[in-house]
Amino acid sequence: MSFVTQRPLELILARNLMSALSTPAFLVDEGGVLVFYNEAAGMMLGKRFEELGTVGADEWGALFGPFDEHGAPIPYDNLPLVSAVRDGRPAHAEYVIHSTDGASHEVEVSAFPILTAHGSQGGIAIFWPTKMNGNGAGPA
Amino acid sequence: MKVKLWGTRGSIPSPGPETIRYGGNTSCVGVTLSDGSLLALDAGTGIRSLGLALGDEPTRLHILLTHLHLDHIQGLVFFAPAFRPQTEIVIWGPASPEASLRDRIARYVSAPLSPVEVRELPCDVSFRHAPDSEWEIGPARIRAASVSHRGPTLGYRIDDGDSSLTYIPDHEPGLGADLERLEEDWISGFALAHETSMLIHDGQYTDAEYPDHVGWGHSPLRDSLAFARRTGAERTVLFHHDPMHSDEFLDRFGAEAKQRWAALGGDPATIELARERAEYELPARAPSPVATA
Numbered sequence: 001m002s003f004v005t006q007r008p009l010e011l012i013l014a015r016n017l018m019s020a021l022s023t024p025a026f027l028v029d030e031g032g033v034l035v036f037y038n039e040a041a042g043m044m045l046g047k048r049f050e051e052l053g054t055v056g057a058d059e060w061g062a063l064f065g066p067f068d069e070h071g072a073p074i075p076y077d078n079l080p081l082v083s084a085v086r087d088g089r090p091a092h093a094e095y096v097i098h099s100t101d102g103a104s105h106e107v108e109v110s111a112f113p114i115l116t117a118h119g120s121q122g123g124i125a126i127f128w129p130t131k132m133n134g135n136g137a138g139p140a
Numbered sequence: 141m142k143v144k145l146w147g148t149r150g151s152i153p154s155p156g157p158e159t160i161r162y163g164g165n166t167s168c169v170g171v172t173l174s175d176g177s178l179l180a181l182d183a184g185t186g187i188r189s190l191g192l193a194l195g196d197e198p199t200r201l202h203i204l205l206t207h208l209h210l211d212h213i214q215g216l217v218f219f220a221p222a223f224r225p226q227t228e229i230v231i232w233g234p235a236s237p238e239a240s241l242r243d244r245i246a247r248y249v250s251a252p253l254s255p256v257e258v259r260e261l262p263c264d265v266s267f268r269h270a271p272d273s274e275w276e277i278g279p280a281r282i283r284a285a286s287v288s289h290r291g292p293t294l295g296y297r298i299d300d301g302d303s304s305l306t307y308i309p310d311h312e313p314g315l316g317a318d319l320e321r322l323e324e325d326w327i328s329g330f331a332l333a334h335e336t337s338m339l340i341h342d343g344q345y346t347d348a349e350y351p352d353h354v355g356w357g358h359s360p361l362r363d364s365l366a367f368a369r370r371t372g373a374e375r376t377v378l379f380h381h382d383p384m385h386s387d388e389f390l391d392r393f394g395a396e397a398k399q400r401w402a403a404l405g406g407d408p409a410t411i412e413l414a415r416e417r418a419e420y421e422l423p424a425r426a427p428s429p430v431a432t433a
C-alpha cells in the first residue's frame with residue numbers, strides 16, 4: 001500500500017505553467033504555504049526557489065517586505081495572495097518589495113485563488129514590475 | 141487479483157489485419173478481485189467482448205471510468221450485462237462542475253448517438269462520482285486521483301491483499317515539466333503508481349511523434365519510462381496505442397522500450413506493450429505479477 005502524499009493536480013499544472021512564464025509568479029497551497037515561485041521571481045528576489053524551498057504562511061511575506069508607498073510594512077493579512085486564498089476572490093495591489101541584494105522593486109500584484117471541484121487548493125500571485133531602484137539587476 | 145486487457149487502443153477503434161496482435165478495441169481492462177468481484181476499468185469498445193465473456197454472471201459489477209472521452213465509454217451501450225434486469229452496475233467516474241456523471245454520460249447514451257437512453261437500460265445502473273478518499277469494493281481498496289490529461293480525468297489504484305494495480309491510460313505527466321528532475325510529490329499520478337505491482341500507463345507516442353502532439357494529453361515513450369522508473373512500478377504495461385501504430389510498428393516500439401528501460405537500469409522483462417486479451421495474475425504475496433497469456 002502506498003502512503004506517498006501528492007500535490008493536487010491543479011497545483012502541479014499551475015507550477016508547470018508558471019515554470020514557463022517570464023513573469024514573476026508565486027504559488028501557495030490551501031494552507032498559505034509558499035510551495036513554488038518561478039525563475040523570474042527568483043531573479044527579482046535574488047534567490048532561486050531551489051535555494052529556499054517551501055516557506056510557511058507566516059514567513060514568506062517577510063522575504064520581500066513588502067512595503068507601501070510610504071515605506072511602511074504591509075500586514076500579512078492585507079497581501080493580495082493571502083486575501084485571494086482566504087476569501088476565494090481575486091485581489092490586486094501595488095507595493096514595494098526588497099530583494100536580497102538591497103534593490104527595491106515597485107510592483108503591481110494580481111492574485112487569484114485556485115478553486116476546484118474539491119474546494120480551494122491555494123492561489124497564484126503574479127508580480128508586474130513597474131519600477132526598480134537600488135543596485136539590483138531585476139526587471140525595470 | 142486477475143487482470144485481462146479487453147481493449148488496448150487509444151482514440152478510435154482500429155480493427156484490421158495490421159492491428160490484429162495488439163488489438164483494435166479501445167480502452168477496457170477487466171479485473172477480477174480475490175473474492176470474485178468484477179471491475180471494468182473504462183468502457184471503450186473492448187467492454188463488448190468482456191460482456192460476452194461474462195455470460196449470465198456476475199449480477200453486480202463496477203465500471204471505473206477514467207474520463208468520458210468517447211474511446212473510454214463507446215462500448216457502454218454494447219455491454220450485454222447492461223441489458224439484463226438482474227444485473228446491478230455501478231459506474232464511477234470523475235466529477236465535473238458542469239454536470240453530473242449521469243448527465244454527461246447520457247449525452248452519448250441518448251438520441252441521436254445511441255438507440256437507447258440511460259433510463260431505458262434494463263439493468264439497475266447507478267452513477268457515482270469517485271470520492272477523494274479511498275473506498276472499498278469487495279476486498280479491494282480503491283483510490284482515484286486527478287491526473288494530467290484534457291478535461292476531468294482520473295487514474296485509479298486498486299489494492300487487493302498485497303498486490304496493487306494502477307491504471308492511468310491517458311496521461312501526460314511531462315507536460316511543462318522534466319520528470320527526471322521533478323520532486324516526486326509534484327509528479328501527476330505519482331501517489332497512485334508508487335511501488336505498484338502493475339502499472340498500466342499511457343504509451344501512445346514515440347519521442348519523435350510527441351512534438352506534434354504536445355498538450356494532447358498523452359505521453360512520449362521518454363516520459364512513460366521516466367514515470368515508471370520514478371514511481372518504482374514493479375511491472376509496466378504500455379497502453380492506449382496510437383491508432384496509426386500497426387503491429388509491426390508496435391513490435392519495434394516495444395523492443396525500443398525494453399532497450400531503453402534496460403539502459404535506465406530496469407529489467408527488460410518488466411516492461412511490455414499491452415496486447416488485447418493478455419491476462420495477468422497478481423498473486424497475493426509475490427514481488428512481481430506473472431503473465432499467464
